[in-house]
Amino acid sequence: MRALTWQAPNRLSVETVPDPSIVNPKDAIVRVVMSSVCGSDLHLLGGYVPTMQPGDVIGHEFLGEVVETGSAVSAFAKGDRVIAISIIGCGECAYCSRNDFNCCDNSNPNSPQTELAYGYTCAAIFGYSHAFGGYAGSHATYVRVPYAEVNLFKVPEGITNEQAVFVSDAAPTGFFGADQANIQRGDTVAVWGCGGVGQMAVRSAYLLGAERVIAIDRFTDRLELAERKAHALPLNYETTDVHEALLELTGGRGPDRCIECVGMEAHGTGIEYAYDKVKQQLRLHTERGEALRQAIHSCRKGGTVSVLGVYGGLLDKFPMGAIVNKALTLRAGQQAGQRYAERLFQYILADLLDPSYLLTHPMSLEEGPEGYRLFKHKEQNCLRAVFMP
């Protein structure tokens, strides 16, 4: 089969690799119909995530058709139109049993790396480095899905592929961030980053009862989409002082809930950004924390900061004083999409959510490297390139 592989930092190539087959009884093989790029792939691409190996197949947000199932899979059959949740759960460990699939204890066969780095073994993710399991990703003709009955979801009739593919990752991630933010009726929510996940976080915040959502970015096309499609109030941090603006908009209180959808390669305008960038390039720290610091700084006293952005290691100059003295709650995590997939499908069927506008660049798999180039440099207003193998 053909697959988009990581070869070295900033070097991708489409290669011919062996087809996957059923290895374990709970596996399914899915023929990929759509596979989306994701902002978190850019950290892999940029070489910020260690334990990538040349030839690794990337991609973790996909929709496809079941072609084969293992002996222990009965809920799915050949021909089913499905999406897979990008963070792999086993469905049986104590974490999965209480719906914390993102904390799964069993899905990661390469336990030592995350155990060393983070203290415990973390759940596996499709196509997301060997530390996170070493599973081949979805930018390929076929993908092997472990624990199929836990991680696959049939797409209901009446939902298009363009809508459903994002229920794999962007939509549940945004929803998870809003859910973790503990939004109360009437709250003002600020969302940092208007990529696919940020767009979904804005919409999810409204679905969970927010009165008003403010979206922060520097790309005017993304801000426009957040305003037009998700009804956010847009703020461009390159032209506006974000903290001042948030105070102005909230009667001086600050947003009740802040959702950070940016992560370790944050951009900024001030001296702190320059400091972060230099230090990261000298490998003295792994994260650029401009967006996260701003969210913590602006969040109202007693509010919640929900972190969806990907961080890999150690962040420097972390404003612990603001968290303690303003009594903030900090929540974070990879998405537990298995919790939300059915609910998100219901929202889509009821016309309350439509993620399809994220798909700006449908492309063939062979155009994969070009798709990532457009996406990385935000050329042609690329919000998401989606490959159709």
Added chain:
Amino acid sequence: MNPHPPLAAERIPPERLHQANVQGLERAASLAGGSLLIGKGLRRGGLGGGLQVILGGLALVRGLSGRCALKAAMQPSPLEQQLIEDTHWRSAKALARSITINRPREELYRYWRDFNNLPTFMTFLEHIEVLPGARVRWVARLPMGKTLEWTTHLTEDLPGERLAWESEANAPIRNLGRVTFRDAPDEQGTEIQALIAYEPPAGRVGHALAGLLDQLPAFKTAQDLRRLKQLMETGEIATSRMTRDARVETLQPVPPTAEQGIH
């Protein structure tokens, strides 16, 4: 046996923390040797001389303070000390690891009690043979295709709670294993505590050598327990392999049992 054995994580007994451990002739030798090395290093100069000065300085500090961190780290931990008292070995190296498995205590005990099951999740084992009289013959894999064999007998068997075994007199390396099964709080299944200990060859030096070698086995023990957890909870061992025959591995996925349905 002590109802509260020391934690495996306890490295140094508290009373030894500030105790001088370099005395008498050894201390005098450190002082003299350190001074000599510094002198020689200064006369010689250059990189080699610099290294001699540093080495001499370390020996001098050792002699002056009467303390040597390296020596302290080479001494047995409180748990190992207790094992030495239990077994009358010359010295002991212990590896211990705990894991919580979301299955009932009796089921996990039963699985472990059938020693034939161990090679399924313990990668260092090539083969297990259960002999009459609760004896077990172990064949472990060594590098370069070699194997190491020994026989153990059960020293404790409390169904659903505890299993312990010890090597027989003719073992090439004397060793023992202890596994306890305890209900985890809040119906999270069972906490398994596994302890493997052995008598390092050649006394003190062997102990220090084994300490270096242990870094890898400690992780291996943890991974073995993870594989057991994956197998007992999900009925299969997690793998990122793309195909069944991509790499030759001894791990055979087992079909899930009826009770391991999906919630």
